[in-house]
Amino acid sequence: AQKVTQAQTEISVVEKEDVTLDCVYETRDTTYYLFWYKQPPSGELVFLIRRNSFDEQNEISGRYSWNFQKSTSSFNFTITASQVVDSAVYFCALRSRDDKIIFGKGTRLHILP
Amino acid sequence: EPEVTQTPSHQVTQMGQEVILHCVPISNHLYFYWYRQILGQKVEFLVSFYNNEISEKSEIFDDQFSVERPDGSNFTLKIRSTKLEDSAMYFCASRLRLAGRDTEAFFGQGTRLTVV
Numbered sequence: 061a062q063k064v065t066q067a068q069t070e071i072s073v074v075e076k077e078d079v080t081l082d083c084v085y086e087t088r089d090t091t092y093y094l095f096w097y098k099q100p101p102s103g104e105l106v107f108l109i110r111r112n113s114f115d116e117q118n119e120i121s122g123r124y125s126w127n128f129q130k131s132t133s134s135f136n137f138t139i140t141a142s143q144v145v146d147s148a149v150y151f152c153a154l155r156s157r158d159d160k161i162i163f164g165k166g167t168r169l170h171i172l173p
Numbered sequence: 174e175p176e177v178t179q180t181p182s183h184q185v186t187q188m189g190q191e192v193i194l195h196c197v198p199i200s201n202h203l204y205f206y207w208y209r210q211i212l213g214q215k216v217e218f219l220v221s222f223y224n225n226e227i228s229e230k231s232e233i234f235d236d237q238f239s240v241e242r243p244d245g246s247n248f249t250l251k252i253r254s255t256k257l258e259d260s261a262m263y264f265c266a267s268r269l270r271l272a273g274r275d276t277e278a279f280f281g282q283g284t285r286l287t288v289v
């Protein structure tokens with residue numbers, strides 16, 4: 061069975077603080093892909109990153125960074141120096157050979173001014 | 174930048190009525206999907222479509238639902254007889270196919286369906 065768990069339902073931090081969103085996944089497939097999507101208050105789903113199971117290199121994109129660890133089946137997302145515009149729901153997701161994306165329940169992030 | 178376009182952005186319909194949600198995927202994409210998100214909940218897979226046929230569907234996608242690619246650009250989701258519990262945001266997505274390479278799915282902005 062495939063599953064994505066985002067244990068943090070809601071997080072609030074003050075602007076400029078760093079924040080890490082946790083994601084733990086389950087799959088029996090050896091080839092799979094992990095994603096993060098952002099859903100701002102307007103409702104659309106914005107793609108942030110895709111990672112395949114063979115690439116454990118961490119990635120940094122501006123204030124965003126991702127830490128993929130196969131040993132713990134985790135794919136955590138860190139926002140450095142958070143800004144109010146980062147306020148959104150963030151979804152971690154998994155896709156393997158059956159081509160459907162399994163989403164976690166999401167973490168609602170509030171960045172307080 | 175190319176994007177997935179969904180219309181309408183909001184649809185209100187009476188229970189029991191048929192509704193069709195419209196999507197225009199990114200033009201060179203070959204995989205198409207519908208997902209739904211009940212308010213405040215997670216995004217759930219409904220169906221995937223490739224090569225003019227359904228490649229996979231979830232248990233949510235029962236006989237009330239159907240998908241169609243009526244021409245070279247549109248991808249529609251039809252709900253035959255809407256129920257109150259069909260109220261949700263429906264997302265269309267598309268994905269490019271590249272030999273030997275995986276690609277990400279791009280989502281439309283969603284259609285909010287309200288069944289009254």
